[in-house]
Amino acid sequence: MEYRVGIGYDIHRLVEGRKLFLGGVEIPYVKGLLGHSDADVLLHALCDALLGALSLGDIGEHFPDTDQKYNGISSVELLKTVNNLVREKGFSINNIDAVVIAQEPHLEHFKKKIAARISSVLGIEENSLNIKAKTNEGLDDIGRKEGIAAYVVVSVNKGVLK
Numbered sequence: 610m611e612y613r614v615g616i617g618y619d620i621h622r623l624v625e626g627r628k629l630f631l632g633g634v635e636i637p638y639v640k641g642l643l644g645h646s647d648a649d650v651l652l653h654a655l656c657d658a659l660l661g662a663l664s665l666g667d668i669g670e671h672f673p674d675t676d677q678k679y680n681g682i683s684s685v686e687l688l689k690t691v692n693n694l695v696r697e698k699g700f701s702i703n704n705i706d707a708v709v710i711a712q713e714p715h716l717e718h719f720k721k722k723i724a725a726r727i728s729s730v731l732g733i734e735e736n737s738l739n740i741k742a743k744t745n746e747g748l749d750d751i752g753r754k755e756g757i758a759a760y761v762v763v764s765v766n767k768g769v770l771k
Contacts, residue, residue: 615662
């Protein structure tokens with residue numbers, strides 16, 4: 610059996626006039642994330658982690674912001690495409706560990722909903738996924754409520770499909 614690990618990171622600026630999506634869930638907040646797609650930093654970092662585990666580059670290579678077909682697209686659709694690549698290569702997801710860094714909004718009450726959404730999209734058990742929410746203790750751009758970032762680590766295996 611072959612095991613692999615990938616890491617992903619993303620950050621987007623918070624702006625007025627956009628909805629906020631994290632992990633495929635709309636989060637009520639006065640600002641949203643700026644980006645070509647819906648700018649869901651958590652799903653973007655997850656896509657990058659999965660692509661990295663398979664040595665398939667990064668999200669920008671697969672879904673370039675210069676391609677208008679991705680303008681405003683839900684990042685859930687991007688994750689579905691990446692998950693299909695994982696399966697086509699004969700891999701399955703063992704576990705996902707994610708950290709979302711946001712001074713605001715507070716995400717404690719959304720973590721279970723986010724985990725349920727991601728596990729549903731990927732077809733994995735919720736206990737294979739962990740979501741952590743952190744603030745930046747008022748430091749830097751995130752601490753000043755100017756952006757949100759996410760880090761994700763995944764492990765995948767080949768040989769036993771779930």
